[in-house]
Amino acid sequence: MRRYNVAVVGATGAVGEEMLRVMEEFDFPVAKLVPMASARSAGGYVTYKDEEISVKELTETIFETEEIDIALFSAGGSVSAHFAPFAAEAGAVVIDNTSHFRMDPEVPLVVPEVNPQDISRWREKGIIANPNCSTIQMVQALKPLQDNYGIERVDVSTYQATSGAGKSAMQELVNQMQAFFAFKLDESPKERFVHQIALNVIPQIDLFTENGFTKEEMKMVNETNKIMHDTIEVAATCVRVPTLRGHAESVTVTCKKDVDADAARETIAKGENIVILDDPAHNIYPMPALCVDRNETFVGRIRRDIYRSNILHMFVVADNLRVGAATNAVRIALKWIEMESE
16 A cells, blocks of 8 residues: 655644544555744644654645645644645645635535545545534434435534644543632633633623524534535524533434335434434443543433424534544545555
């Protein structure tokens, strides 16, 4: 098997670190690994397969000089906007984890379990976009239902972990919890979130738009339709909760056909990388604590609506740093390799 020169841009961040772990677990065909970061973080080291590798400064020319084949970006939208085109021009396929390219009509937005065929469009700009973390796990669960019943509408409320806002956001939760037990919570700074996150939930992720929905919520609306190649009504309420890892979603699906809960459960179970946890009698259902460091999406609490026979309710959970970011990016890269090898 051919091996590839791989750059991980933002290698010292939460998602970048997770990408390295996932690549190692998946035995990614790496010839040379080049971790990259800003000048501030360059010069440090990351560990990959028990080897310490120096982090290089991200520059406009490094992709050409290092002869990079695959560039995994997770360093912020402004970084991707500036440097991803240089990587693509140097001949690398860019897999970008930020929101910058997601709605660009010339850039495929991919969840390999849902629309792997779109990867073939990568040459249009040399870039493949990784969707938002909350979108990825939802469309994975929706895809089998779309194929079997058709979907008219999705109503979703999310319960998103602090890691979705980065390392500093996780630390802010920890700091505030420590301050709470020291009876000093009022003194703990609120820097990453507009309100206290410890012992609280915040019904706002990102900025509000003119229609009253936040940017995070509109990402779920727009990205779902682009990925699934369909016109589906989506209404989202995105909430930040005081957990460290693992996003949870309460999803209500209005299907085009009547749907039976047992049949739907069997249908969803056939989805790729889906695990059903649905035994309420024994208190078995998906929870963030069960999904950490896992590469699957967990679905449970599957039940038909009380009033309408074409409406299904379910609870969907996944590790946002993995399924919602790093694992999806690595799976895109592996699928790209497979398609390029055919």
